Amino acid sequence: MASIRFDHVVKTYDNGVTVIPDLNLEIQDQEFVVLVGPSGCGKSTTLRMIAGLEEVSGGGLYIGEQKVNDLPPKDRNIAMVFQSYALYPHMSVYRNMAFALRLKKLPKGEIDRRVREVAAQLELEPYLKRKPRQLSGGQRQRVALGRAMVRDPQVFLLDEPLSNLDAKLRTEMRAQISTLHKRLSATFVYVTHDQTEAMTMGDRIVVMKDGRIQQVDTPQALYDRPKNRFVAGFIGSPQMNFWQTEVLRGPEGWRLRGAGLEFGMTGWQLEGYEGKNVTLGIRPEDIHAEEVMIKAHPDALVRGKVSLAERMGSEIYAYFASGGQKLIARAPARTGIRGGDEVVMALDLNKLHLFDADTGERIPRQG
């Protein structure tokens, strides 16, 4: 059993700074969980506490049923892949991978079998005699993975392992790691600041900020139903558009007014918000340039001059301002939008998100 549980875990450094005030999290056995968040949010510290490289200042950290607060790293049956690979520079690839097994005093034959088996899986056989400095970044990363795999641990910890690779290699390695997880049936805890990695790899994502968990959910749920404004802004690229709107009560129900627009909002729990501001959020792909959408949402049209049009191949990110509000929209490449164009686009009112302007918490829909 390789579940991981944080029970009111606190992390305070010697200088008195508390980076993690109260962490409660359960990671299931064989789950692939991604810790994501901006720099300094505590995700790496959380990972390092699982590894035993950082002391737990308070609370209980459990791997399986065992409390591991005071257990040294080598006794936790975990393996870690570092951002900088952390390969031993004076050892060959073979010796790097065999090192932990030698320390355990396994028989030579067993060590050789395990190393060669993993080297075959990761296509490292031609490089076994080379030193790390003779390898490319991607090869080094595979060696770091292989060094973890030979130990057959119950938990794999990966600390931004792809951040030093180029974009193409990152895509390949992402797929390889995901495949590895399915094959190994081990628990994976993966730290990244890249939300693309988080969205594509995790069974569940833990979004962190300032040492606190903002939301734990599946990638799609995080994307569709972000719990607060921070999660909504962090997940999704380009970032969700936000602007302040005033809540009005009209004859037919709730209405929102802001950025030169006013439109009806049915199906929202806006009691207590009358006359107050709420933050409206809408994703760039939910602002449409197509004629059919403009006809469907005549109340929710935004107009403006495109200041920048980023061509991404299959789509265009159009940056424009409407009613004093800066917006980003994702439009299909066939629209041919260019910088300087005057555009009219429709907000898909079924895809709006509302957040409390003070707390940032999501305002739920009814039902």
Add this chain to the structure above:
Amino acid sequence: MKSRQASKRLKNGLFLVFFSVVSLAYLMPIGIVVINSFKRKAYINKYPFSLPTGRDFVGLENYRAGVEAIGFFEAFGWSLFITVGSVSLILLCTSMCAWYISRVKNRWTRAFYYLCVFSMVVPFQMVMYTLSKTADSLGLGNPLGITVVYLGFGAGLAVFLFAGFMRSVPLEIEEAAMIDGCSPPQTFFLIVLPILKPTMVSVGILETMWIWNDYLLPTLVLDQKKYKTIPMAIQYLKGGYGSIDWGLMMAMLVLAILPVILFYVSCQKYIIKGVAAGAVKG
């Protein structure tokens, strides 16, 4: 274009001449010692710069007599023992010390580091008398005891160099070793020490050259009736009333500097690396 090339050639030519003269100035004393080591002593004062030929040439007689007179091989043995012992102790202790103070950051380790750096600044002459008395009272006046004294004097430079290099060694490598199952001593000996090898070689070479050639410290500390290093033994060629058998002296000086020259030639690139890293002492 042509005039620029010509002026570059002229500049290179002038540098060549200048550094050739400087090199000759450095090599000349060694050359004079070597050629006079093969001469009869009566001719050394009269014709110090002439090559040994004919009546003044005595072959290896000065070498044979000198070795016998000063007990050269015994002195060589003690020099070797003290140098190897001291350098080994310095490398082992100071590398571990530098590892600790660069990884454990608190005011005590910071203070200790600055103490080591400060010790490089203190001139030996300031402490040599008290050192001599202290070594005597602690019973360090033997080849084993003097290695401890050399450890004390050599630690400053060595800790400074090792600590500087340790900062460039990523901590993740040691963390990976911890996760793989290394205890702290295993982490040091299996992972850190091999990475420190280039610096160990540089420090080892600098300390070796200093300790091998050192005259003053062994003279002050060692029981001279029982133990003599090569620099000390050579002094015994000075007879009563300041008379010196120059032939024997020259021959023994050649034998004394020969190991250092051979050592330097074989380790030249590491010495230059160490000097370039700011390791010059004295």
